[in-house]
Amino acid sequence: MDLITSVISLGFVAQVLRLMTPFYLGASAANFSERGGVINISVEGFMNLSAFSFAVISILTGNITAGFILAVLINLLFSVVFGYFTVSLKINQIVTGVGFNLFIAGLTKFLLVYIFSSSSNTPRFEGLPEFTLFSSIPFFGLFLTDYITLFCFLLIFISAYILFKTRFGLRLRSAGENPAAGESLGIKIRNYRYYGILICGFLSSLAGIWMASNQNSYSDGMIAGRGYIALAAMIIGKWKPVNIFFACLMFSAFEAFEISLQITGSDIPSQLIQMLPYFITILVLIGFIGKTKPPAADGVPY
């Protein structure tokens, strides 16, 4: 009974919307890269990296703003390297992505021990300032509690506008659909692929920063596959910003449900519940894959 009442409350809905933030930022990040023709499975690693650098730099300098800015910059730097490998050197994008994920996982683990002598987590820190403008408004005040979540909701419209209504978006998509055609019209395809990857690096850095800020610390493995789930959401959302939003809602609903189950103390083993979002991801992908059509030149080096 407790479970049902907790799930059908407004608070639950707000929880779903708030937990959607890293999923949507990650999916949107990957979408910009893939619309430009580069499969970027290292969204997972990029989220991990920015969560780590935001937490560590904030703690070491005592300055959240410095943490935020440097975390974004570090992600952009890694994105340039990722672009150099995949676009300039034309190395297989999946292999490069796996390489980045493994490298970042190792690097963060190593630095965590090196700096804090802990193999699991950093000390606690304050996190990003709260966004208070809506806090007195019912319902909206429950989930629009920070700037990144607010930006995330605006991003649904911003990304749709950029992709489909602007010159930049048209050219970026041409790089992902038929680069030879774009090049024959004088478009510098490689530049646009870099732009897509950089936007991906920026958005995934926000996702990572949100995660660390939300938990007021960085702990090893805290991204826990959210980057991969974001990729699944992007596929289910057919590479369209609004559809991706609904796909992300589904995944965050499962996460909120899992939290409700844990809080209400259900008999179901917690490991089984934690498995739920991933299990659902697989099921949904089985149903969706093959029916969705990625950008025609997605993953093809040019």
Place this chain on the structure above:
Amino acid sequence: MNILFGIHKPDSGYLKVFGTEVSFKSPLDAIENNIGMVHQHFMLIDDFTVLENVILGDEITKSKGLSIDFKKAGIVLNEIIDKYDLGLDVNRLISEISIGQQQKVEILKLLYRRSEILIFDEPTAVLSPVEVEHFFKIINSFKADGKTIIFITHKLNEVKHISDRVSVLRKSKLVYESDNSNELNISDLSKAIVGDINDIQNSEKRNASVKNVEALKLDDISLTVNEVKILNSLDLTLMKGEIHGICGVEGNGQSELVDVIYGLQKNFEGNYKKLIPGGISLVPDDRKRKGFIKEFNIGENISLKGANLNFLPSKKINKISEKIISDNDVRVSDLESPMSELSGGNQQKVIFARETDSGTDSETDSENNILILVHPTRGVDINATAFIHSKIISQRNEGKAVLLISSDLDELISLSDRLSVLYKGEILKTFNRDEFSRFIKSDSEIEPETDPEFLLMLGKLMTGINDK
């Protein structure tokens, strides 16, 4: 062409446009000098609308310069579409429109960029006869507007029909130039194209003995894909020692018919009977996609089929390559070059050799007695075309059942023993050779010519108009 359009840079020499010397670093430079090109393989984005495809790279933006002014762009495009009677809807997706319309989108791209010099690389290869007529009309209206058109083609009658001046390129050299098409001598031109006429080997003559043995029988075959009826109660019989031609506008079920016969499509209704032993060979329509593996060399591509060897030492592969090269007059600089480095004609010769067993040891290979050819000479130079035509006839003379699907009517008429018209998945009519052989004016394999009267009748049938 790639030099003219700024894709490649010349090693030496210079290029002058409207009197000024230019040097192109990229296609953008060519576009800025009012040069536009329609590539043989269209440079279109399937998932974009006509409008998006056209404006890409030269977008009309709102005053701030960021967002695209779709409304204004639509007005500009519709003006051009109306002026030249292109009949396009700018809001349709490329994937939804026909090949003929896609070509018009390519043309629209050039007009939108105010191109004065228009380059067309084999523009008619993908068009039906009716579309070709319309295309020529558009070309003529460009001419009337003072534009320069460079028209690259393999088809001599089109050259005769449309061009004011003709140049012939052979083996990267300009070998022939004329000033006025009225004085154009087709046989001179053919000679210039073919070069030494002795280059063509074994010009086979068809032997008279047509064996009366059925090889393959399709009876009442219907096929529905995605709720669209593609094949409609189709009857077709292939006989041994006979070339059965299929003509029709592309997209009337040709590729599905091949899929059914070759076993790629199993969800059909009706009776399919293969009445003679041996397998079926296929020369597919799109050789780059379906015909070979472009990274493999000749011998490796040949060995993919029918090789019952588990180990393929490179010595053995090279021996196969050597045999193919010498038997088929394949021009290749290096024995181990990948297939992608061969010209279209030479690639097709290799595929043809593979599918007709002439490439492999006859004792190790089971004989295939049915041969399906789809556009066997599309995008193939005139020399290789003559070679392939003579090979097709020799296959027939050996007693194989040959199904020939082509959009080149002259080719069909000069080769076929029987000729069927396919329209909306149905055989509309079948002609025997004695019904149309009198229409063949010259039996030359270099460039067969056909009487326009019979072509007109076929053309009508292909668009579904049956006079009788």
